[in-house]
Amino acid sequence: MRIDIVTLFPEFMQQCAAVGVVGRAQARGLLEVATWNPRDFTSDPYRRVDERPYGGGPGMVMLIDPLRDAIAAARAAAQPPARVVYLSPQGTRLTQDHVARLAALPRLLLLCGRYEGVDERLLAHAVDEEISLGDFVLSGGELAAAALLDAVGRLQPGALNSLESAAQDSFAAGLLDCPHYTRPERHVLGEVPAVLLSGDHAAIRRWRLKQALGRTWQRRPDLLQGRVLSAEERALLEEYGRELRDGLH
Numbered sequence: 001m002r003i004d005i006v007t008l009f010p011e012f013m014q015q016c017a018a019v020g021v022v023g024r025a026q027a028r029g030l031l032e033v034a035t036w037n038p039r040d041f042t043s044d045p046y047r048r049v050d051e052r053p054y055g056g057g058p059g060m061v062m063l064i065d066p067l068r069d070a071i072a073a074a075r076a077a078a079q080p081p082a083r084v085v086y087l088s089p090q091g092t093r094l095t096q097d098h099v100a101r102l103a104a105l106p107r108l109l110l111l112c113g114r115y116e117g118v119d120e121r122l123l124a125h126a127v128d129e130e131i132s133l134g135d136f137v138l139s140g141g142e143l144a145a146a147a148l149l150d151a152v153g154r155l156q157p158g159a160l161n162s163l164e165s166a167a168q169d170s171f172a173a174g175l176l177d178c179p180h181y182t183r184p185e186r187h188v189l190g191e192v193p194a195v196l197l198s199g200d201h202a203a204i205r206r207w208r209l210k211q212a213l214g215r216t217w218q219r220r221p222d223l224l225q226g227r228v229l230s231a232e233e234r235a236l237l238e239e240y241g242r243e244l245r246d247g248l249h
Contacts, residue, residue, distance in 0.1 A: 001105070001156055002032040003149060004074040004082060006067065007112040008049065009142050010035035016146040021160065022153035030156040033149070034077065038062070041069035050115050059116035067111070067118060071126055074109055082107035084128045086118070087141035087148070091130030094148065096171035098131075102148075103155035110148065112141030174227060176220060178211035206236065214240035214249070 005013050017026065017033040025031035039047040042065075049067075050060035075082060083105055092098070102108060111118070111127065123130070133144050154160060181192040195207045213236055216223050229237065243249055 001030070001103070001152070002034070002078055002082070002107045003152070004034045004036060004077065004107070004109045005112065005145055005149075006036045006038060006070045006074060006109065007142055007145065008037060008039065008114055008140070009112075010037050012142055013112075013145065013149075017149060017153075020150070022150055025153045025156050025159040028158060030158050031153050032078075034074070036070045036074045038066035038070045041066045041073065053116060057116075061116050062113060062118045064119045064122045067122055068126060071109065071111065078107065080106050082109035084109045084111060084126060085148070086111045086113065086123060086127045086130045087132075087144035088113065088117070088130040089132050089135070089137050091132040093135075094131050094133055094151075096151075099148075099151045100155060103152045108152065110141075110145045112145050114140040171223075173212075174223060175212040176215045176223070178208040178215070206232075209233070210236040210240050213237045214244070217241075218244075 007013050013035050014033070017023065022031065022033070026033060038049045042048060048063070050062050053059065053061045071084065083102075085102075085108060087110060131144070131148065133147060138144060181196060185192050185197065193207070195203050198204070209232075213229075213233055217237060217240070240249070
């Protein structure tokens, strides 16, 4: 997969892409990341990329032409055509299912806005979709692009050392993840649940599913709305509720 990023801060995006899972995916040839600075596509001696908004008001708005030319250069740099995503608080809120769909594409082009945003005419003609990380505002699109880059990069086949890692993540199956433990078995802060030490894989699977269902019910009940629970899931969720009432959680 190839991801092109149009940004006023290419060094920051390159640093984000060089570490962790995304850096490993690039080293393994699974992911290619390229950055494009709109300032390189200006004819202004000051490399201006913004102007005051029509109608008055505070702040500046990013100009059409430097962004349009940067996007065009990024598009022409490789094939197949890229899906252009604008990181915006007005976009569709990102979910794991959405990440998975984007990760299956051969190319993405991420557009990072700054200031008061981007001239609406460019968005209408050059952007395929707008994506938001949530109901809050950042100073620019770079942090959101870095988050999307990581979320998409880690789903590239071979990026993670274990094929099961992504499948067991929160939201992968529509539920929050279950609790995890490691050495030592006993600690001043508590003990590892006995079932995880039992070697009984069926019991461990059942416990993990129960914890995932219970945590989702407690912390993100919205994820369970509309979900058709199996008979096993209903029984496990009821069991979790009884344990909660008995002070076992």
